Amino acid sequence: MEDLPKRAVKEQQKDETALVLGTLLKEGDTLTKSHLADVIYEQFGLPKRFCKEIVDLFFDEALECLVRGEELKLSNFGVFSIKQKSERPGRNPKSGESAIIKARQVVSFHPSGQLRKEVVEGRKHAAIALQASGAR
Numbered sequence: 338m339e340d341l342p343k344r345a346v347k348e349q350q351k352d353e354t355a356l357v358l359g360t361l362l363k364e365g366d367t368l369t370k371s372h373l374a375d376v377i378y379e380q381f382g383l384p385k386r387f388c389k390e391i392v393d394l395f396f397d398e399a400l401e402c403l404v405r406g407e408e409l410k411l412s413n414f415g416v417f418s419i420k421q422k423s424e425r426p427g428r429n430p431k432s433g434e435s436a437i438i439k440a441r442q443v444v445s446f447h448p449s450g451q452l453r454k455e456v457v458e459g460r461k462h463a464a465i466a467l468q469a470s471g472a473r
Contacts, residue, residue, distance in 0.1 A: 370389075370392045370393065370396065371389070373392045374388040374389040374391070374392045375388070377391060377392070399417070403417060403418075403419055403444060406419055411449075412449075413449055413451040413452065414448070414449055414451075414452050415446055415447055415448040415449045415452055416446070416447045416449075417444060417445070417446050418444075418445050418447075419442050419443070419444060419445070420442070420443050420444075420445045421440070421442055422440060422441050422442070422443055423440050424437060424438065424439055424440045425437070425438050426438070
């Protein structure tokens, strides 16, 4: 791997990670923290318990960041932030009764341009594959 340029090495690692994830997840499965720990285990050969701790620490720190009111920026993925929603009038959809929706905080996510591009390209590739197979 030392002879390859850094970009090629990154692409190779990305492909290997996708391959590992592909073997761990079946179509329609949900990606879980356990799956992420398995990917770290497969890629780096660290003890499984340690891999699980790494994933748990990441999500704990991400949660703490948001609780503190800070933005969580993940390069080439997006930004999670806390938004303040003010009190507003609303309506119970079942009964039609008017009610006041209390002020609250909500988590907001804004995907990066790179993520949007990857998702759109992935959808295009999937649609092309479906068309090629004759499925509708």
